[in-house]
Amino acid sequence: MIEVPGVIVEIEKKIGKHKHNHGKRIEEVWVISAIERTPEKTFDVEIEETNTENIYIILSQYVKEGSIVHTVVEIIFSACKFLIWIIKRSIIQKTL
Template sequence: MTGHSSATIKSYMKLFREMVASTLEDDDNRIGGPNVIVEIDETKMGKRKYHRGHRVDGVWVIGGVERTEEKGCFVEVVADRTADTLLEVISRHVLEGSIIYTDMWRGYNGLEGLNPVTGVHTNTIEGLWNGLKLRIPARDRTKDEVTNHLHEFVWRKKKNNIWGGFINALKTTSYPDPE
């Protein structure tokens, strides 16, 4: 259809994902604020090994989404789901004064200063996970690949004008000098 091999297209898509990811680093990606509800959850991005059982090979991702009209969000690949990791990620991405909703997973127990509200639904973040998993092919759910897909997802959610945002990303990207 394009006259290019699928390997070439995949290489360009990876390059574009890396480019938009670099533009996110310049933005303030914190969400929430005083009395804004932020749903926090974790998921494993991967695939079932040999389609048996529930064991999933892949990477852990922690994310959050505001219950606002904008539905601001963050997603981050993490090594584990310990309370220390959760606290570090949440404090980096969620503004003070936010109301945290979780699914009551034990890793959230004892997160001092966050006061997570339990017994509430987390359907918004679950919907975010479903959308992400539909967009990212199972073969790309490795740590190296999934991070750029996650950045692309957040970038697309933040941009009202995706084409204009893409052109701006092209303008602000630095390219190495050819030798």
């Protein structure tokens, strides 16, 4: 869990990737991945259904209120709007 408010947390998504298997279908799995810059704490959570509600539930369990969230993933950004965080998307900073 990211426990310290006011620290920067980078949140990304991961899915299966094609590596040396061009043209072959591989199963894709969404994983929410986050890293706290100082001290470095991380978490990875696999989710079956990628919607704002599920992402909101995961982030509210693992990231403390008041964290500064950096993401470029639109659905993660949307989920963060419902939480009391400072979120940064690309180079645009929005404070909620």
